[in-house]
Amino acid sequence: KAGVTQTPRYLIKTRGQQVTLSCSPISGHRSVSWYQQTPGQGLQFLFEYFSETQRNKGNFPGRFSGRQFSNSRSEMNVSTLELGDSALYLCASSEVALADNTGELFFGEGSRLTVL
Amino acid sequence: EDQVTQSPEALRLQEGESSSLNCSYTVSGLRGLFWYRQDPGKGPEFLFTLYSAGEEKEKERLKATLTKKESFLHITAPKPEDSATYLCAVLGPTDSWGKFQFGAGTQVVVTP
Numbered sequence: 001k002a003g004v005t006q007t008p009r010y011l012i013k014t015r016g017q018q019v020t021l022s023c024s025p026i027s028g029h030r031s032v033s034w035y036q037q038t039p040g041q042g043l044q045f046l047f048e049y050f051s052e053t054q055r056n057k058g059n060f061p062g063r064f065s066g067r068q069f070s071n072s073r074s075e076m077n078v079s080t081l082e083l084g085d086s087a088l089y090l091c092a093s094s095e096v097a098l099a100d101n102t103g104e105l106f107f108g109e110g111s112r113l114t115v116l
Numbered sequence: 117e118d119q120v121t122q123s124p125e126a127l128r129l130q131e132g133e134s135s136s137l138n139c140s141y142t143v144s145g146l147r148g149l150f151w152y153r154q155d156p157g158k159g160p161e162f163l164f165t166l167y168s169a170g171e172e173k174e175k176e177r178l179k180a181t182l183t184k185k186e187s188f189l190h191i192t193a194p195k196p197e198d199s200a201t202y203l204c205a206v207l208g209p210t211d212s213w214g215k216f217q218f219g220a221g222t223q224v225v226v227t228p
Contacts, residue, residue, distance in 0.1 A: 004159070033216070043160070043203065043218035056215055090159050098216060101207065103150030105216070107159025 002026065004093050004108035012114045018079040021111045025072050025093030031055075032074040033098055033105070034066060037088040046089075049074050050097045078113075086115045119143075120206055122219035129226045132193050137202055137222045140186040145209030149187050151180050152203040154221070160203055163189075194226045 005024040013019050025032050034046040045058040049068035066076040072093075078085055089112075092105035119142045129135055141149065148167055152160035164173040166182035173180045177198060179190040189202055201221040208215065 035218075042220035043205075045215050045217070058215065092159070098207070101148075101216075103148050103165035103205070103207070103216075104162045105160075107161070109157065109159050 004091060004106050006089075006091055006108035006111050008111055009109065010112050010114075012116060013081050014116050015081055015083060017081050018077060019081060019113060020075055020077045021089055021091075021113075023074045023076075023091035023093075023108060025074070025091075026106055029093035029095050029106070030072055031094045031097050031101075032068055032072065033092050033094075034074070034076050035090045035092065036060070037090055037110070038086075043090070046076065048098050055097055055099070081115045083115050086113060088112050120204060120217050120219040122202075122204060122222050124222060125220070126223045127225070129191070129194050129224065131195055131226055131228050134190070134192045134194070136191070137189040137224070138186060139189070139204035139219055141204075141206050142185075143206050143208045143217070146206055147209060148207040149182055150205045150207070150216070151178075151187070151189055152205065154201045154203055163202075191224070194224075196226045196228055199224055199226045 007022045031050045033048040037043045047057040048055045052068045063079045068074040088110045090110045092107045121140045123138045151163040154160040164180040169184045171182050177192045181188050201223045203221045205216045205218040
């Protein structure tokens with residue numbers, strides 16, 4: 001069974017630009033959640049999508065958005081990039097929604113974003 | 117505000133030297149506490165879920181325990197391949213629905 005695939009793995013952008021990251025979950029998984037990981041703040045929840053609907057959202061500004069397609073693939077977008085957006089962005093998939101989860105999230109390897 | 121605090125931030129062990137990592141939380145109405153392992157350049161990998169105080173789970177050299185306010189991850193006779201960052205996360209009550217809150221992690225280095 002293929003794991004969670006995130007693309008691109010690495011990218012460099014400049015301030016003010018926007019970026020779109022992609023996440024393909026494990027086949028059959030309907031929940032995709034996104035996280036930002038930085039050395040100072042650790043792993044922070046961004047949002048979750050389940051069956052194409054956003055179920056929950058963390059404490060991030062509106063510049064961070066996402067969507068999920070009918071095949072469960074998800075994208076997240078960050079507009080008007082700031083230096084502080086430099087981070088590792090991880091997505092995780094699971095069969096059930098986070099609220100019903102036993103904790104077994106399957107993470108991708110992440111997309112490392114550097115904002116110059 | 118709900119908080120998840122892990123200690124120590126970093127731990128250096130000799131191979132075979134057992135130790136414990138701590139995860140304390142202030143979430144009331146805990147619905148689950150989870151331990152993950154993260155290797156450099158990789159996403160976290162699920163280890164355990166604990167639901168109620170007194171519960172214990174074991175996997176190879178790792179044993180996780182849960183009390184009402186904290187969880188411990190015991191590493192018994194560690195090997196170099198146990199070197200990783202260990203993360204704990206909590207799932208709060210239904211009013212913080214589906215938000216996994218992670219601690220900052222404990223970076224463990226096991227030397228031969």
